[in-house]
Amino acid sequence: MKVLIIDDDPLILSVYSRTLSQKNFTALTAANGKLGLDTLTADTEISKILLDVYMPEMDAYGFMKAIQSDSVLSERYFEIYIVTSGEKEDILKRFFEDNIDMKYIRNILKKPVDLQMLTAALQL
Structure with a gap:
């Protein structure tokens, strides 16, 4: 199963990638929403995405809007797990205010993320 990890912190990309690879996931990484x-x-073949909220160049909100407006991507199936240091209520409010479709979002995980919980969530 392919997981795309999108985060601007190189350490997080490395830790998540290594952890998921050990659990037989194929981990791909990107340093911002645009990449x-x-x-x-x-x-x-990407079926799951770990998405940091606050990143330079394109944040999670821009990423979600881009998917929503792309006729090909909006028809694909994948699950998004939001990873944030922010408050869940603030994230949901912003999605609502920006009219972002949340059909792909499976969970909002608070940093620092427990790696066992993360891999368990992705295996469901």
Whole structure:
């Protein structure tokens, strides 16, 4: 199973990637939403995405809007797990205010994320 990890922190990318690879996931990484969008567009086998909220160049809100407005990506099936240091209520409020479709979002995980919980969530 392919998982795309989108986060601007190189340490988080490394830890998540290594942890998921040990659990037999194929982990792909991107340092911001724009690079993540490029990877998602190029690889149709990605089924799960770990998405940091606050990143330079394109944050989670821009990423979600781009998926929503893309006729090909909006028809694909994948699950998004939001990973954030922010408050869940604030994230949900912003999604609502920006009219972002949340059909892909499976969970919002608070940093620091427990790696056992993360891998368990992705295996469901």
